[in-house]
Amino acid sequence: MIEYENLNKVNAPYFEEYKKSFADVLDSGWFVLGKNVEAFESEFANYLGAEHCVGVASGLDALTLSIMALDLDAGSEIIVPSNTYIATIMSILQCGHKPILVEPCIETYNINPELIVKSITAKTKAILVVHLYGKPCEMDAILQICKERDLFLLEDCAQAHGAEYKGKKVGTFGHLSAFSFYPTKNLGCLGDGGAVVTNNAEYAAKVKMLRNYGSNKKYHNLLLGLNSRLDEVQAAFLRIKLQHLDNINKHKQRLANLYLQGIKGDYILPQVTPSTTDVYHIFNVRHKKRDLLQQYLLDNGVKTEIHYPIPPHRQPAMKFLHGMDFPISEQIHTTTLSLPISTFHAEEDVDFVIGLLNAFKC
Numbered sequence: 001m002i003e004y005e006n007l008n009k010v011n012a013p014y015f016e017e018y019k020k021s022f023a024d025v026l027d028s029g030w031f032v033l034g035k036n037v038e039a040f041e042s043e044f045a046n047y048l049g050a051e052h053c054v055g056v057a058s059g060l061d062a063l064t065l066s067i068m069a070l071d072l073d074a075g076s077e078i079i080v081p082s083n084t085y086i087a088t089i090m091s092i093l094q095c096g097h098k099p100i101l102v103e104p105c106i107e108t109y110n111i112n113p114e115l116i117v118k119s120i121t122a123k124t125k126a127i128l129v130v131h132l133y134g135k136p137c138e139m140d141a142i143l144q145i146c147k148e149r150d151l152f153l154l155e156d157c158a159q160a161h162g163a164e165y166k167g168k169k170v171g172t173f174g175h176l177s178a179f180s181f182y183p184t185k186n187l188g189c190l191g192d193g194g195a196v197v198t199n200n201a202e203y204a205a206k207v208k209m210l211r212n213y214g215s216n217k218k219y220h221n222l223l224l225g226l227n228s229r230l231d232e233v234q235a236a237f238l239r240i241k242l243q244h245l246d247n248i249n250k251h252k253q254r255l256a257n258l259y260l261q262g263i264k265g266d267y268i269l270p271q272v273t274p275s276t277t278d279v280y281h282i283f284n285v286r287h288k289k290r291d292l293l294q295q296y297l298l299d300n301g302v303k304t305e306i307h308y309p310i311p312p313h314r315q316p317a318m319k320f321l322h323g324m325d326f327p328i329s330e331q332i333h334t335t336t337l338s339l340p341i342s343t344f345h346a347e348e349d350v351d352f353v354i355g356l357l358n359a360f361k362c
């Protein structure tokens, strides 16, 4: 059986280092926001080429805190892709703003800059882009729109640690950017974690307060914040994993290239664009008979996933979107299938999957 994901195997190479750093944290007696969090924040900012990083409790909180830092008027409109993980849209709602869903390009699965322009109104205050599956968005076009229309830019980098657009890492384009360190992400910890990244010192200081009850001095609360702190154990694990992130991404890129070159026939493969270095958090193919294909692969010993089976505008929690039409998003949701591409998969595993795909008849 070729598994889709196995977090024991993903983390096994770091067990010895993790055990040592866990023992150090245990001995220190200091567990929330401490030396490891500070060190990780500066190491991750440095890795990205950004000025500031603020560790928080999750990717969703990183998004929410980024929006909170902008201090937008209640009910402001924020443009967001119609095909994203639900957290992106939830963060906008949590802040009391209105998500305006914009369709992706069918080739890249990322938000379509031409459709962004058509969705801007007098109430639009920000664009929240998502570098879906680990592929950076069309940043030149999006930056141009933000400049011309005087809009804030936010980036959801939860699937794109280390991905680059024209040689510059994602997370360094927006006013604020959000990362998740959920265990399955390319840079994953052993629980929940996230970070806000920014080049602006004021935003960084504000997010630091907002993550800690709006306080920058014990028992003095300046803002209405959250409790969304990164803990020392996770930060210590992340410092170790960060040293391996480039190798993790290279391994996934190598497997992706095998898929790209080996898969023949009736499949729509991810687009390769010269302007982007993709990190393949997910490697998807699209096929008209997706469900039959998934069952066929399973019957032959290969587990796959669907990212995502239900689009945000059809989720019970998103009633205000019901009845709206997002045909491109639906087309992706009904045809996409995510293939095994984890760090523990070998080239032979991928060759086996390619062989099955090329023999699929329907």
Ligand SMILES: *Cc1c(COP(=O)(O)O)cnc(C)c1O
Pocket: 058, 059, 060, 061, 084, 085, 087, 088, 130, 156, 158, 159, 180, 181, 182, 192, 193, 194
């Ligand atoms: C994982 C993910 C999030 C949320 O991150 P959590 O750490 O699970 O809160 C947000 N956006 C995208 C695109 C994601 O993939």
